[in-house]
Amino acid sequence: MFGKLKEKLASFTKSLDKTVEEKAVELEEPEVVVEEEVVIEAAETTDAADGSVLELSEAETADAAEAIAEILEEETLETVEKTNRDEIEVSVEGKIEETPSSNNVLEMTSETVSDSKTGAENTERFEPDETESEMKKEKAGFFGKAKALIFDREVILDDNDLEGPLMELEIALLESDLALTVTDAIVASVREQLSGTRKRIGKNTGSIVEEALKNAILEVMSANVFDFDEFLEQRRGQTVHIAFVGINGTGKTTSIAKIANRLQKNGYSVTIAAGDTFRAGAIDQIQIHADRLGIKVIKHQEGSDPAAVIYDALQYAKAHKSDVLLSDTAGRMHTNVNLMAQLEKICRVSTPDLIIFVDEATAGNDAVERASQFNGAVPISGTILTKLDADSKGGAAISIAYITQKPILFFGVGQEYDDLLKFDPEWFAEKIFED
Numbered sequence: 014m015f016g017k018l019k020e021k022l023a024s025f026t027k028s029l030d031k032t033v034e035e036k037a038v039e040l041e042e043p044e045v046v047v048e049e050e051v052v053i054e055a056a057e058t059t060d061a062a063d064g065s066v067l068e069l070s071e072a073e074t075a076d077a078a079e080a081i082a083e084i085l086e087e088e089t090l091e092t093v094e095k096t097n098r099d100e101i102e103v104s105v106e107g108k109i110e111e112t113p114s115s116n117n118v119l120e121m122t123s124e125t126v127s128d129s130k131t132g133a134e135n136t137e138r139f140e141p142d143e144t145e146s147e148m149k150k151e152k153a154g155f156f157g158k159a160k161a162l163i164f165d166r167e168v169i170l171d172d173n174d175l176e177g178p179l180m181e182l183e184i185a186l187l188e189s190d191l192a193l194t195v196t197d198a199i200v201a202s203v204r205e206q207l208s209g210t211r212k213r214i215g216k217n218t219g220s221i222v223e224e225a226l227k228n229a230i231l232e233v234m235s236a237n238v239f240d241f242d243e244f245l246e247q248r249r250g251q252t253v254h255i256a257f258v259g260i261n262g263t264g265k266t267t268s269i270a271k272i273a274n275r276l277q278k279n280g281y282s283v284t285i286a287a288g289d290t291f292r293a294g295a296i297d298q299i300q301i302h303a304d305r306l307g308i309k310v311i312k313h314q315e316g317s318d319p320a321a322v323i324y325d326a327l328q329y330a331k332a333h334k335s336d337v338l339l340s341d342t343a344g345r346m347h348t349n350v351n352l353m354a355q356l357e358k359i360c361r362v363s364t365p366d367l368i369i370f371v372d373e374a375t376a377g378n379d380a381v382e383r384a385s386q387f388n389g390a391v392p393i394s395g396t397i398l399t400k401l402d403a404d405s406k407g408g409a410a411i412s413i414a415y416i417t418q419k420p421i422l423f424f425g426v427g428q429e430y431d432d433l434l435k436f437d438p439e440w441f442a443e444k445i446f447e448d
């Protein structure tokens with residue numbers, strides 16, 4: 014899902030990660046953030062038989078080796094060369110080995126680094142007459158500090174650093190069918206979050222960029238978040254009328270069937286109004302779904318006044334204490350003035366509690382434009398975006414709530430009745446960043 018958008022966002026994060034990495038500085042006086050006990054415990058519990066080899070987990074050893082490698086500056090090596098003490102070799106295969114030094118020169122290879130940090134303090138620590146257990150603790154303490162050095166870094170990005178990557182982000186979003194205003198809002202939010210502020214980044218540079226982008230997307234997608242289930246729950250005992258509007262063929266009828274199925278599973282009784290009297294076969298189509306689900310359909314002849322059908326259906330639903338009435342309407346182009354006027358009439362006569370706009374995610378910016386136009390004609394309560402399972406770029410899903418200032422309610426993700434996901438901005442944001 015959202016393959017192309019993911020790809021483009023990943024390219025932006027990668028490019029900015031590189032800048033972050035380049036600008037990251039180690040903190041001069043790091044706090045010891047590593048739990049030393051963990052290292053001590055690992056070392057003590059896996060002592061080799063001869064007592065000279067301490068086993069660490071692979072990850073800890075890799076971290077320790079990386080940490081030590083980082084802090085072994087030339088100057089440090091010189092200091093160590095001067096000290097007459099035991100050497101500690103850390104190999105990336107997972108062992109810390111104490112080896113009595115045959116001479117006082119330390120060798121560093123890509124696989125092996127030697128403990129040194131700063132001379133005097135460590136010279137004292139590794140005196141040969143210390144007990145083994147004390148030595149282990151000291152080593153662990155050293156690794157803790159060494160790791161802290163590497164893990165505790167920070168970065169400050171300025172506008173110059175962000176300019177190139179943010180331009181890349183803007184293009185990526187526009188190419189993913191995001192509306193211009195939404196793109197601008199996301200770029201501005203990312204800039205605001207990253208520019209000028211000190212960011213502690215620890216070891217993982219990637220997370221701050223991804224986090225900023227995720228926050229920005231969440232911000233624009235969370236317009237007037239509305240809980241459909243809660244809305245219905247608060248109205249139990251009344252007949253809630255929900256009308257579905259949109260253009261032709263976007264999945265309105267199928268979405269009505271999916272919602273009906275979901276409502277029934279949640280214990281609501283449902284009636285359907287066959288309000289698409291315009292398209293040949295539309296009444297039969299909704300009837301087929303209703304038969305499968307065991308739902309009563311109120312219908313008139315093809316070509317009759319849809320407002321009248323829906324009005325009748327509402328009276329029926331109320332009289333039969335149906336919890337929810339779902340009204341289908343004919344698909345119409347948002348540009349067709351007469352049909353949009355007819356839609357206004359339907360909504361005036363039957364006063365729906367919710368008007369749900371249905372469009373397909375694959376339509377990208379067109380869907381956003383249509384949502385905006387429908388919302389101008391009748392006050393939509395929210396959107397169902399269908400066909401997210403098809404190759405949508407993801408832009409419409411991000412833009413539509415921001416442009417209409419009405420929430421996305423559900424995503425259609427297939428042709429089966431259960432292929433309906435309740436919208437959750439967090440889920441969406443996770444989805445576009447998952448591997």
Ligand SMILES: Nc1nc2c(ncn2[C@@H]2O[C@H](COP(=O)(O)OP(=O)(O)OP(=O)(O)O)[C@@H](O)[C@H]2O)c(=O)[nH]1
Nearest residue numbers: 261262263264265266267344399400425426427428
């Ligand atoms: N892949 C996929 N197909 C869907 C989804 N929702 C609907 N469809 C398919 O889209 C096609 C059109 O769906 P309809 O429900 O007939 O669309 P409509 O908006 O009612 O069409 P009109 O009656 O012409 O206004 C059908 O083949 C559906 O099975 C979805 O979420 N994913």
